[in-house]
Amino acid sequence: xxxxxxxLTLLAALFGATAAVPAFASGSYAGRPPSPPAKSTSGMKLDxxxxxxxxxxxxxxxxxPGGGEADAQRPRLQAAQRKLPAEAMREKDLPALAGKLxxxxxEALEYFVEQRFPMKK
Numbered sequence: 001x002x003x004x005x006x007x008l009t010l011l012a013a014l015f016g017a018t019a020a021v022p023a024f025a026s027g028s029y030a031g032r033p034p035s036p037p038a039k040s041t042s043g044m045k046l047d048x049x050x051x052x053x054x055x056x057x058x059x060x061x062x063x064x065p066g067g068g069e070a071d072a073q074r075p076r077l078q079a080a081q082r083k084l085p086a087e088a089m090r091e092k093d094l095p096a097l098a099g100k101l102x103x104x105x106x107e108a109l110e111y112f113v114e115q116r117f118p119m120k121k
Contacts, residue, residue: 046115053105054112058092063100070099073106080113088117 056062074095081094094109101109 047111050108050111051115054108054110055116057097057101057105057109058112058116062105063097064102064105067100067102067105073101074098076106076110080110083113083119084117 053062077094077098081089081092084092084094094113097109
């Protein structure tokens with residue numbers, strides 16, 4: 001009886017000690033969106049503020065209802081839509097943002113699309 005109680009005590013201590021150690025699991029971690037590259041595709045330094053605003057507009061987090069003339073914005077948004085890769089094109093409808101963006105937001109969105117999805121030559 002004494003041997004089994006010693007074994008049981010050792011097992012309990014072993015499991016208790018391993019429970020106190022944090023578990024490090026393998027796998028992906030998507031805690032935050034990817035940061036913009038340090039340089040643009042042309043080798044020039046990126047405008048991080050403009051890129052960040054464009055990313056927020058792209059994600060739908062920054063819009064100004066009644067921000068601009070929808071008819072004037074639609075061709076620019078259609079051009080930006082054409083620059084998206086096929087997968088992103090299916091997920092996003094940039095022309096639907098016409099009339100909801102200020103001039104600065106529209107310019108930032110175009111900048112974000114150019115830098116994030118560079119056209120392959």
